[in-house]
Amino acid sequence: MPELPEVETTRRGIAPHCEGQTITRVTVRNPSLRWPVPDDLAQRLEGQIIRTVDRRAKYLFLNLDGGTVIVHLGMSGSLRVITEDTPPLAHDHVELGLASGVTLRFNDPRRFGCWLWADAAEHHPLIASLGPEPLSPEFNGPLLYRLSRGKQTPVKAFIMDSHVVVGVGNIYANEALYKAGIHPKRKAGRISLDRYHRLADAIRETLSAAILMGGTTLRDFVNSDGKPGYFAQSLLVYGRPDEPCRECLRPLKEIRMNNRSTVYCPRCQR
Incomplete structure (x- = not known):
């Protein structure tokens, strides 16, 4: 998608x-x-x-x-x-x-x-209740921290909620959580402000890099001139289960969350 x-x-x-x-x-x-x-x-x-x-x-x-x-x-x-x-x-x-x-x-x-x-x-009803753009000044660590208080939801599902922030799909949630060193199943309400600062930065960095490389082609996507995106070549965890972590070299693990593939490093992400 x-x-x-x-x-x-x-x-x-x-x-x-x-x-x-x-x-x-x-x-x-x-x-x-x-x-x-x-x-x-x-x-x-x-x-x-x-x-x-x-x-x-x-x-x-x-x-x-x-x-x-x-x-x-x-x-x-x-x-x-x-x-x-x-x-x-x-x-x-x-x-x-x-x-x-x-x-x-x-x-x-x-x-x-x-x-x-x-x-x-x-x-329009499809637009009116959406959260902030992830590359906008309105999106930051304090916002994530404030919205997450009391939430028992896993942090991966939390950042994929379009009422919290828009546009963080499955691929980019995997990548951002890895860069921020946060386990995808950790409860959103139990993550500190400092870690949310790192996560907001990781989301911006991941999405910005993907835009520069034309997106990620995994199945159907091509851009407006019919060419594929090349961010898939830079993926750190998504689509790499059992391959070595680029930091600690331990095998990456894959689990299913909400019927979606979730790949993470059990050592680097806590």
Whole structure:
């Protein structure tokens, strides 16, 4: 599933081609995504100018004068900038033709993504209750410490809660906890302020590095030009069970938490 770094990579890839461009055509080949594509999407968008392309959590915003298109890539979706004469593939469901002659095309084999319209995106029910962005000044150790008090939840689940902080998916939670030296099953409410400072720094460092490398390609993700992300080559623990820890050389262990793979070092993470 594309996580925050992959979505941010997509945003950076499509923004230069979309911002300031007039939408000349909207084609919906299959409206049956996670939520149905609005019947009047073409009516709302054609003739409108895409002012900015922004991101909030794992949602992309195509901001127009009259509102915002909210796009989510789901588990297998991708947005690509192509020439308008490129033949559609089997799972190309939505596309926008732009005045420049290029097309923004949405491909989603599993159809768990979405294209929704919002008059005010930040007040949309999908967005309104989200926590802070992990790369923003609002996210820090004291925030994690305050929100965690009294929590019996394992810290890995705590930092993956989008009401606490957005965009820390399974891969990046594994990596950040390893860098911070925190056991993924430790109760969130029993972690000190000092350790939360380290964890917030590790989350920022991990996500920033992944963005610079174009995200992590494990199964389906490709960025806006069809190329994979390369952060997978830098993973310290995720996908490396039984391999040696890069610090102590002891074998890494794998457990299941909420049906997700969790890999950690039993010596370095406490």
